[in-house]
Amino acid sequence: MSPTLLETKRLSKCFGVLRAVDDVSITIPEGARYALIGPNGAGKTTLVSMLSGALSSTSGDITFAGVDLTSAPMHIRVRHGLARTYQITSLFPRLTVREQVALAVFERDGMGWKWLAPRNRMTAQYEEASCLLDLVKLGADADLPVGGLPYGKQRLLEIALGLAARPRLLLLDEPAAGIPSTQSAELFEVIDALPASTAILFIEHDMDLVFRFAKKIIVLMNGQVFMEGTPSEIAGNASVRQIYLGEGGHD
Amino acid sequence: MTRRLAAAACILAPLCYAIALPDYLVFGSQILVMALLAISLDLLVGYAGIATLGHAAFFGAGAYVAGLLSVHGWGEPLTGVLVAACAAGALGIPIGLLTARSGTLARLMITLGIAVLLYETANRAAGITGGADGLQGMEVWPLLGVFDFDLAGKIGFAYAWCTFVLGFILARFVVKSPFGLSLEAIRDNPLRAAGIGIPVKGRLTAAFVISAAIAGAAGAVLAQTTQVVALNVLSVQLSADVLVILIFGGIGRIYGGLIGAALYMGAHHWMSGLSPVYWQFWLGLVLIACAFLAPSGIMGLMAPRAGGRDT
Structure with a gap:
């Protein structure tokens, strides 16, 4: 197991009464290839925005490479090696x-x-x-x-x-959004070929791509971590299949 | 290469003016002062994307600082300009900090508000500034201890030209630096700019300070060459005029300031000769025509930008 790069503790974001991200505690090791999946409205983009500093957290902590970045502005996080891309270009x-x-x-x-x-x-x-x-x-x-x-x-x-x-960790919010599926596989080849010194957490809806390129998958549901595991563990889990993959996951 | 030529032309054009129109040197100095003011404004509006209606605040601050210095016994022009630029730059810090964290409309209100505040303060503090009568009794020492400012304005023009050239070159360096590139990035997409590690508020404040200092230097040169500071150096009208000059010349291209200033002041001179009271009527027509026919200003007609790669 590689050393921990990013760690969140009980991270939450409330918009009024809505808890968009609710008590999320995850760790991402150095050199990771992680996917963040979940149905629409599960809080994936909100979580990435909180990690990158575009949104402030209501409660909880973000530690990156041993530094507490919970309330650091975006450009400071980038300087520490935490960068992101956007779902909408x-x-x-x-x-x-x-x-x-x-x-x-x-x-x-x-x-x-x-x-x-x-x-x-x-x-x-x-x-x-x-x-x-x-x-x-x-x-x-x-x-x-x-x-x-x-x-x-x-x-x-x-x-x-x-x-x-x-960056030591690059957050990719639906990198293939809006491009034809033939090209999205190409794009993921490029991502996959990135040096191991860059850990990657990506949001993606196309399950084929997720299972092909992620070493580990975090499933988000209603703002909470529903499950975390290797692609085979996720694919083999009956409730994930029912809740998530069953709902038109292979689109 | 063509850009170097354009820069050289911009620097040398005022000399051609001086040779062609030797009887209008005082007017020429005013054009150069306005051009420098427009260039400083372009750093803010054209490059950093900060809308402001109060740029006269810095110009006027510089003019009053240089004026007061010489009234109170320090008439050395070069140090006067330097002190005035520093004072205006210092004024740019709080205003920059305030505007950097605001949206476009709030920026317009803040800059306008501060300019109006300064104007009324200078108006009220007549004991120091001369109020509506203007600051009288300036004694400007000879330039470099040798060249006396003459009535025909030869030395004044040379002085204004040198300041203009220095300011122009400084602005050109700024927009061609990594700092200048980051200002353009902030203008185009502030959120993403922060996302690649740019401290947006700090950069915008710094841009304000640089721009304010250049504007202050322009104001100081006007005060020293005319040997009087009128209240209108702080007026909203002047803030609007310089914005119009910039739009005429072309925003986001540092050459636009000189071309715009020459055209605007020339048109002003000509139209007010035709109709001293109502000349602004014609200016209004020209403005509207310009918005339709040359939305990117004169520079936009001369050199359409291919995706923003020019200056």
Whole structure:
């Protein structure tokens, strides 16, 4: 068992009387390939938003690599190595593909405050951006503005942008959302090939992809952890099949 | 390469003006001051995406600081500009902190509110600022201890030009730095910007301080070259004028400030000559026409941006 990277203790989020995330205690080890599944409204995106800092927690703790990040703002979490991508593509449409990946590299290297240094001389960061783009197979599109990129490629760019922070844990919120299933398998091949130094927690609805790429699965139901186990344990569990997979899981 | 040429043209164009229109140097200095003010505003509005209606606050603060310094016995112009820029920059810290955590409408209200507050304060504190009569009795020492500010405005123009060039180059460095890129990212998508590790509020506050300092320097140069500070350096009208200049010239392109200032002030001069009282009627028409015919300003007509890769 690898050492623990992320640990949540009794994490909850209330919207009024609704407990969207209710008492969630999970641990994610270094180098993990975890899937977070559950029916619509189970609280998956809410949980990821709480982990990334986009939403504050009502109660509970988040410890990441030994540091308490429960109330840290998003950019501090990124600096600690906790990055995410978004279910709905969220990029910088007016910058070019390479420029926005380079931007994330600048920030990671602590160069974002350099306000008088010409960035076009910072070749190391631009080269790293190009390498990341090659990794997600976007090398040929590096100089295009993001606005005109096909949606599937924007999804890949989301991942490159997340990776540019060189995260120890990357949270992927439905990375394949909105692209044809033939392409989503390709996209997951790219994700699967990411270095083991990056742990991954992904939300995904396509059970074939989940069972193929996750080493462990966390099932969320009504904001609570319903079950946690290996793909075979989850697939073999009668109540998960009934509650979740039975409800059109293989779509 | 073309961008370097454009930058060089922008820096040299005022010299052509000085050769072509030697009798209008005072007016030329005012254009340069407004251009610098517009460039400082562009850092905020065009690059960082912060809507503001109170940019005159920094300009006026710089003008009054430089004016008061020289009234009270320190007429050295260069240090005066420096002190004025620092004072305006310092004023930018609280305003930046306030606006960085607000939405667009709240930003408009905060910046407008602060500008109005300063205006009325300067109006009320007539004992210090001269109030509505303006700050009189400025004594500006010769530039570098040698060049006296003359009535024809030759030295004043040269001085305004040098300040403009320095401010222009500074702004150009800022927008081409990683810091400048992060401002554009915040403008386009603040949530995602935080998601790649950008401290959004800190960056916006810093942008405010840089912009405010440049605006303050512009105000100081106006005060020193005209040797008077009128209350309208803090007016809402001026805040609106500089915004219009920026829209005319093209937002988010640092060259827009100079082109917009030259056009706007030239049009102002010409139209008010035709019709001294009602000239703003024609300005209104031009504004509406501009919104339809050149929504990205003059720079937008000259160089359409391909996905935002230019400056």
